[in-house]
Amino acid sequence: xxxxxxxxxxxxxxxxxxxxxxxxxxxxxxxxxxxxxxxxxxxxxxxxxxxxxxxxxxxxxxxxxxxxxxxxxxxxxxxxxxxxxxxxxxxxxxxxxxxxxxxxxxxxxxxxxxxxxxxxxxxxxxxxxxxxxxxxxxxxxxxxxxxxxxxxxxxxxxxxxxxxxxxxxxxxxxxxxxxxxxxxxxxxxxxxxxxxxxxxxxxxxxxxxxxxxxxxxxxxxxxxxxxxxxxx
Amino acid sequence: xxxxxxxxxxxxxxxxxxxxxxxxxxxxxxxxxxxxxxxxxxxxxxxxxxxxxxxxxxxxxxxxxxxxxxxxxxxxxxxxxxxxxxxxxxxxxxxxxxxxxxxxxxxxxxxxxxxxxxxxxxxxxxxxxxxxxxxxxxxxxxxxxxxxxxxxxxxxxxxxxxxxxxxxxxxxxxxxxxxxxxxxxxxxxxxxxxxxxxxxxxxxxxxxxxxxxxxxxxxxxxxxxxxxxxxxxxxxxxxxxxxxxxxxxxxxxxxxxxxxxxxxxxxxxxxxxxxxxxxxxxxxxxxxxxxxxxxxxxxxxxxxxxxxxxxxxxxxxxxxxxxxxxxxxxxxxxxxxxxxxxxxxxxxxxxxxxxxxxxxxxxxxxxxxxxxxxxxxxxxxxxxxxxxxxxxxxxxxxxxxxxxxxxxxx
Numbered sequence: 001x002x003x004x005x006x007x008x009x010x011x012x013x014x015x016x017x018x019x020x021x022x023x024x025x026x027x028x029x030x031x032x033x034x035x036x037x038x039x040x041x042x043x044x045x046x047x048x049x050x051x052x053x054x055x056x057x058x059x060x061x062x063x064x065x066x067x068x069x070x071x072x073x074x075x076x077x078x079x080x081x082x083x084x085x086x087x088x089x090x091x092x093x094x095x096x097x098x099x100x101x102x103x104x105x106x107x108x109x110x111x112x113x114x115x116x117x118x119x120x121x122x123x124x125x126x127x128x129x130x131x132x133x134x135x136x137x138x139x140x141x142x143x144x145x146x147x148x149x150x151x152x153x154x155x156x157x158x159x160x161x162x163x164x165x166x167x168x169x170x171x172x173x174x175x176x177x178x179x180x181x182x183x184x185x186x187x188x189x190x191x192x193x194x195x196x197x198x199x200x201x202x203x204x205x206x207x208x209x210x211x212x213x214x215x216x217x218x219x220x221x222x223x224x225x226x227x228x229x230x231x232x
Numbered sequence: 233x234x235x236x237x238x239x240x241x242x243x244x245x246x247x248x249x250x251x252x253x254x255x256x257x258x259x260x261x262x263x264x265x266x267x268x269x270x271x272x273x274x275x276x277x278x279x280x281x282x283x284x285x286x287x288x289x290x291x292x293x294x295x296x297x298x299x300x301x302x303x304x305x306x307x308x309x310x311x312x313x314x315x316x317x318x319x320x321x322x323x324x325x326x327x328x329x330x331x332x333x334x335x336x337x338x339x340x341x342x343x344x345x346x347x348x349x350x351x352x353x354x355x356x357x358x359x360x361x362x363x364x365x366x367x368x369x370x371x372x373x374x375x376x377x378x379x380x381x382x383x384x385x386x387x388x389x390x391x392x393x394x395x396x397x398x399x400x401x402x403x404x405x406x407x408x409x410x411x412x413x414x415x416x417x418x419x420x421x422x423x424x425x426x427x428x429x430x431x432x433x434x435x436x437x438x439x440x441x442x443x444x445x446x447x448x449x450x451x452x453x454x455x456x457x458x459x460x461x462x463x464x465x466x467x468x469x470x471x472x473x474x475x476x477x478x479x480x481x482x483x484x485x486x487x488x489x490x491x492x493x494x495x496x497x498x499x500x501x502x503x504x505x506x507x508x509x510x511x512x513x514x515x516x517x518x519x520x521x522x523x524x525x526x527x528x529x530x531x532x533x534x535x536x537x538x539x540x541x542x543x544x545x546x547x548x549x550x551x552x553x554x555x556x557x558x559x560x561x562x563x564x565x566x567x568x569x570x571x572x573x574x575x576x577x578x579x580x581x582x583x584x585x586x587x588x589x590x591x592x593x594x595x596x597x598x599x600x601x602x603x604x605x606x607x608x609x610x611x612x613x614x615x616x617x618x619x620x621x622x623x624x625x626x627x628x629x630x631x632x633x634x635x636x637x638x639x640x641x642x
Contacts, residue, residue: 052636055555057555057635057636057639058634058636077559077560078559078560078561081554081557081558081559081560082557082559084554084555084556084557085556085557086557090555090556092639096548096552096555096639098549098552100245100246100249101245109553109556110556110557112234112238112242113234113553113556113557113558113559113562114557115234115235118238157556
């Protein structure tokens with residue numbers, strides 16, 4: 001079985017004026033379909049840079065990164081946008097919903113950029129919102145929803161394109177303990193149904209809900225053995 | 233790829249979310265478009281009015297006027313001196329062998345006259361001419377009759393007066409048959425002209441027309457009784473007008489023994505007058521329209537400014553849209569469409585404002601503000617174009633934003 005996500009010696013160097021920062025110094029990582037991996041690390045460890053590269057929001061300076069069999073290490077911005085649209089569902093710490101749009105329109109957004117016709121968009125957005133338990137809230141705007149509900153809308157948005165990978169960046173960082181539990185239950189449920197999830201977090205108890213986890217320190221990965229490991 | 237209808241829908245939603253700002257931004261375009269439409273409308277209205285006035289002077293008309301050109305010898309003629317045109321010139325031009333395409337010739341002389349009737353006194357322009365004047369100038373007699381060639385030959389003391397002159401001189405009863413005094417000379421009124429309105433050459437209804445011979449004998453103040461102030465000629469038809477023009481010019485040059493470089497007269501056709509007037513009003517229109525267009529330019533800069541503000545305010549939104557799969561091209565198009573809609577809405581409201589002001593001004597100025605459909609369509613296209621051009625720079629800034637930088641900003 002080929003990995004869903006495979007990184008080989010991925011490096012990222014930022015040149016800010018005279019100082020160059022080696023944010024990633026050779027990452028090797030494989031994630032298989034159905035995995036639920038937590039990436040942990042303190043701030044400044046290169047955690048965000050790794051998340052950006054996994055999410056195709058940025059390209060590595062060196063190394064090879066394949067997502068779902070596609071080499072994305074040297075793609076143009078346009079091609080990256082298409083890969084993000086089709087292969088990745090993002091869940092952000094601060095939800096990143098557009099405040100002027102209803103929950104349903106927010107969930108439809110990735111489908112808009114995929115060129116899906118309006119009727120099909122509506123249907124799929126409704127289905128995704130139903131899956132996260134918000135069928136009653138489709139016409140509410142983000143301002144009319146609680147933090148937990150907003151994050152569930154963004155999970156629905158991440159699922160609506162049926163992506164190869166759900167990439168969650170500190171998904172519970174802005175939530176109270178009750179909503180955190182709700183969202184983590186939802187992720188567990190999705191993973192049980194076969195969804196591949198990569199979650200970036202700095203909280204050990206959140207990472208403990210994943211089936212495996214890795215730590216990143218100073219731009220290098222260190223394997224943990226919590227569950228059925230990342231190097232299956 | 234995102235469809236057009238979806239792009240337009242998203243753009244309208246974004247503009248609607250910042251309604252007040254969108255309205256103020258549109259105001260710049262709106263005022264500019266309205267100003268351009270009104271100035272151009274006023275110019276074209278003036279052009280139409282002048283053209284119709286010139287055309288109302290007669291049909292297929294050629295006008296010969298004395299000109300006081302300078303020669304190496306100094307000024308030809310002096311102030312108030314005899315005109316270089318004479319009744320002999322008119323007689324010569326009436327000859328079919330000299331100017332075969334001229335059908336009527338009317339030499340005219342004019343002076344200011346103090347008029348006196350039994351009822352009142354009045355001052356008007358007195359014109360001495362021949363019966364052909366009526367045809368050449370396309371005038372009609374309302375009551376009574378015009379004088380005849382026989383009356384010209386006999387220097388009869390008869391006069392035909394304009395409708396306004398008639399009402400000023402005679403408060404009741406028909407003027408026809410009454411006697412008036414012109415500069416102390418007695419004339420019998422034999423007819424009243426139908427009204428022709430005022431033109432750029434003066435009030436055509438306040439005038440007294442007398443036979444040229446009577447004018448020369450009794451009223452002329454010129455040192456040469458044979459001189460005339462202008463000669464009006466009528467060409468056979470529109471097609472032969474330029475041939476008639478050439479015949480008149482050649483004949484006069486020969487009889488005055490001058491070359492066209494030092495000609496002591498000038499010949500112009502109605503078409504040439506219209507052309508001159510049109511080019512003058514055209515230049516004025518262009519000038520005023522140009523000034524108004526500057527306000528349109530300022531409006532366009534306003535759109536660009538607001539779009540730039542909008543891009544920096546919506547960095548997070550742009551980042552999110554990119555993360556969810558919007559390509560740089562889609563983001564660019566999104567902002568271009570927003571700017572285009574701002575421009576076009578401003579244009580539509582501006583056109584409506586221009587039409588409304590034109591409708592209000594027309595009766596007030598007693599002057600048609602001519603706003604044509606092509607001008608309206610051009611205004612609409614220009615406003616859309618300004619919006620899009622103003623949107624290019626902000627849109628490419630938005631398209632170039634890196635998604636991680638955009639998402640990071642809080």
